[in-house]
Amino acid sequence: MVKLKNEYGEIAISGEVFTTLTGDAATNCFGVKGMTVRSVTDGIVHLLKSEYKGKGVHVVYNNDNTISIELHIAVDQGVNIPVLCESIKHEVSYKVSKGTGVEVKRVDVFVDSMLLG
Numbered sequence: 001m002v003k004l005k006n007e008y009g010e011i012a013i014s015g016e017v018f019t020t021l022t023g024d025a026a027t028n029c030f031g032v033k034g035m036t037v038r039s040v041t042d043g044i045v046h047l048l049k050s051e052y053k054g055k056g057v058h059v060v061y062n063n064d065n066t067i068s069i070e071l072h073i074a075v076d077q078g079v080n081i082p083v084l085c086e087s088i089k090h091e092v093s094y095k096v097s098k099g100t101g102v103e104v105k106r107v108d109v110f111v112d113s114m115l116l117g
Helices: 015-027 050-056 081-100
Strands: 002-006 009-013 032-038 045-047 057-061 067-076 104-115
Touching: 015 032, 015 050, 015 057, 015 067, 015 081, 032 050, 032 104, 045 067, 045 104, 050 057, 050 067, 067 081, 081 104
Parallel strands: 067 104
Antiparallel strands: 002 009, 032 045, 032 067, 057 067
């Protein structure tokens, strides 16, 4: 949770807000099939349904009231992965910062799977 103070009082922003904004921003980028999560029991990567896309996101709260974000995705076959990841980093950083007022220090994108058509 991040707490912001202003002249009117204090605002507390929960982690769910950050994960939802991140999941929405990432999955709206062209070439992203969806968010993924790796099963603890068998180590297999699973594509998440759209209502669970925040589970593919991990938010780290930094000491300077910024956040760092890790997200796990599956991509379409044939996309340029480095270009797609840069696009996702910019989109996530912009949407989360604009929506919450919290600076995003770092966005790390992990491509866990490439899916056919």
